[in-house]
Amino acid sequence: MSLFERLARLRATRGEAAARPEAACSAPAAARPTPGSFQGSMAAREGAPGVRAFARRSPVPAARFGASEVQTACGSFCRRARPLAVAPPAFLGRPERILTNLKLVWGVGPVTEAALKAQGVRSLTDLQEHPRWGEEARRVLALISARRAAELRRRGASDAEILGLFRPHEVACLDIETTGLWGNQPLFLVGLLRLEGERPVLEQLFARHYSEERALLTYLAEVLAEVKALVTFNGKRFDLPYIEQRFIYHGLPQPEELFHVDLYFHARRLPQNLPNHRLVTLEEYLLGMEREGDVPGYLVPSIYHRFVETGEPELLLPVLEHNAQDVLSLARLLHLVGREGGRGCADAVRSG
């Protein structure tokens, strides 16, 4: 059917509906917009007259997802937390590793380093007293104690060495689910894995409706304020800019920039001959896992839209599971960072 015909049919249906006094779907009496009317109506954003009122369903109780409801100043959203069996990699909270990297001193290369080590200079602390490198070594030590990750990375520190400066509970693995590929469309789920005490806990923040995104983000900002380093898969290009754009969208202050390890870049440097570097491929080849009944990522947006429309928790549950799986794999793959030469994602670019 052509567009003209579809429009004519809509007009006809509306004509019938308008004839019935109880009609709920009466549309505007098609007056041409007058120039300038827009600004005035911006004030009354939510309530333009004549457009069919949208009956908003009351949100699905959080309990239906095994979650609890979080109340914030800008509304509520859901939070689901559960312990996961995954051990944090050994290099977390181990600053010794970076201290033995003498190459962080400008001018010291592998040859000098080897020579120094042969002389018994084992660490930067030892190097402080050195007549030639001492001053520079003290500068590096200052950077280390201030945990200036970006500058250390510039000097050649590996992600594992820098992560060693953070205690396990300061590091979070993060993965988001969105309704599109461009930051214009809402995100609805943030999965985070952190240590609570000694226990790794998966925390999933999700919106049951587009309108809950704002509350979710304000809470996320609080969570991120407690975290010092983030681990993602392709977060440099996707998750982090997306989150940034959503904060802009809602006019919320941006969370502080965190040290970020993007495992995608580590995976790209693996010596193995992998068919591609998607997360599921890495799971299969490196972790020997196979996902069963997993929701394919490209279906996630439409499933979510459908969930918003129908309010059926059964639609969202597999997506929550998919996200949980992603975050868990992040944690399991974090050991990749420990490999030598893992230089992180300094060379990554964000498309503009």
Place this chain on the structure above:
Amino acid sequence: MDVDRILRSITAHPYYQGQITYRRHLPGRPAAYAEPAGPLPAELKASLERAGVKRLYTHQAAALDAARRGENIVVVTPTASGKTLCYNLPVLTELLTDREARALYIFPTKALTQDQLNAVQRFRLAPAAVYDGDTPDAAKAEIRENARIILTNPDMLHLGILPNHLKWHNFLAHLRFVVIDEIHTYRGVFGTQVAHTLRRLRRLAAHHGADPQFILTSATIANPAEHAQHLTGLPVTLIEGSGAPQGARDFLFWRVPQHTTYLREVVWLLEVLLEEQARTIAFARARQVVERILRQVRREIAPPLAARLTAYRGGYLAAERREIELELFSGRLLGVVATNALELGIDVGEMEVCLIAGYPGTIASTWQQAGRVGRRERDSLVIFIAVANPLDQYFLRHPEAFFEKPTESALIDTANPYLLLGQARCAAQELPLTPADLALWDPVLVDLLTILEEDGQVMRADGRWFYTGQDYPAEKVNLRTTGRTFQLRDRGEKNRLVGTMDGHTAFSEAYPGAIYLHQGETYRVEELDIPGETAYLRRVDVDYYTMVGREKSTEILETLSEKELYGHRFAVGRLRVRTRVTGYIKKHELTGQVLGGESLSLPEEVLETVGMWFCPSPELTAQVKAAGLDLMGGLHAVEHAAIALLPLYAMCDRSDVGGLSTVLHTQTGEPTVFIHDAYEGGVGFAEKGYEKAEELLAATLEAVAACPCENGCPSCIHSPKCSNFNRPLDKEAAILILHGLLGRTYEPAASNGMKALERANLTRLLGRLKGATL
């Protein structure tokens, strides 16, 4: 310059035989200055003085005052009247006052953008940058954050800026001014798309906390303020009347004698002008014409003189342009032959004579071309050479129409559902649409959103419409074309992409065997790959052109308005036009002789659009038959001529409008002439024709009746794009029908027996030819 001396040389020339049919002296005027209501910031004043501007012209001061009062304005002034200060002054004033403020400048072409960047950078008051398809990715973030004036084009705004508005937060949040130059070029499909894009911009600016003011400029058209309001959706104050000084101009209208061509006329005029040392600019309508003029000049004019003339076409590199400019300034070059590309843009300095070889399509662009001479207070000469085309001939007979208030309107149709549908997807993707947003657009948007909802592209939630697609909808909307986009690839050059065209044009111009002219090159189409949306071409050198033959039918879907004029029914409504290409003929380039043809079978095309139609009353048709005239030929001729004259009222050209005539339409039950927009959903051309039906038909009658030809010619009832190869046509019947439609009486010439016989012969001949070749 001594205009009279040059005129004497022309009229004393042996080739002169009274070609000048009209001369109008336009007196010059001195500059008119005015003080703005409030003082300019000191830095701006100093910068202006450095550039030699000590006082403002009246229109500049008026523009500044109105903009400072917070009004949106449209400035209408002639070429070279200091138009750019009308927007640069208010913008820079604001930028100097509010150190965070930003401005966005939108120009229709990249060349113009570059020129204006230089102009604004000369002030050295605010960082400005071009942001368009040529901007390197690495520079983009820096420009977004730091440039306070960004210059771009509508396409980039639509495709690159708005969909990424979250990256543009800082710019949009402080957007104080939007400047849109040359708005008369934003008409038809392109204009409508730009209007929607500007509404998207306003909505996003509001989301980021800004409410920018608009400053627009336009050439002189019938409806500048109305057009500006339609484009922006805002009330706009009109600023007109230039205070810039103007030299006296003499405007000549030139009739090309029979048995010669306008090109020969142009060449000998150029020779006379070069001999007179008159600095001359000649405008031709197409690139090939420019080349042909130049070739002819080299052949016929003595080398030392001929060498002082050069060509200027679009597509020159900046360095080549500058070289031509320099040589013109230095006087080493005396003249330049240019396409319309020169109309907007480059500075060729002070010229004295302007030749306009063929009506450029609109009065506005004619004046822009004429505005190339006689800047400041020097006398100058403009010669309009009419070619064989109904509009050219119309102006030749009605030169006064040229100097009165223009009748041509720039039209857009923001209610076109086809265009709005694509734009609604873009808008929803950028930001969920709220009920309040609906006020920005035509009411049909609600229904379009319902349709998108049915198709699963948007979802209504929380009272808002969310885009649920995962694509980049802006990529699917081309501002300048509609429907499918076909690629043109040159087989001779490893399938290099030479251009694109929209689907409807591809069927009627890029059918297999078609000779297709593109940027001065001649190609033959070897293959039209319809599913692949590609036409494969090869460069050829041939002496013929091709004309397409089509079968067409028109179905009325809905009548929107009806009226009666002198007992004849006129209507406007939605139509479904079915077209099928059936074949083509080859015609000799010079003689027009038919060299052969081919039949083709391409799939049928369906266009849903808006059209007007009229049905002559039974009395009138009876009268035509009683006079022994051909009703079909008469209706067909009326259709051609009316389409040719429609641009007098609606700024468009022949390819924007189509038509169909029939002696019996199944729905009207009467003989009917249809004139319809050539774009899905319509863009207002035919609607304007309906609104101005009486004026349009009066102009049409005049054009047909006053043409001295006997049986019709390209100056009256022939159409270069007729799908029936201009058959049948009956000029006498057309004149009778037009009289009748206008309630006038007309007695056809006593005997048409002879003509009828001729026609029968011709038809037979053509039939035989068709049988032989098709």
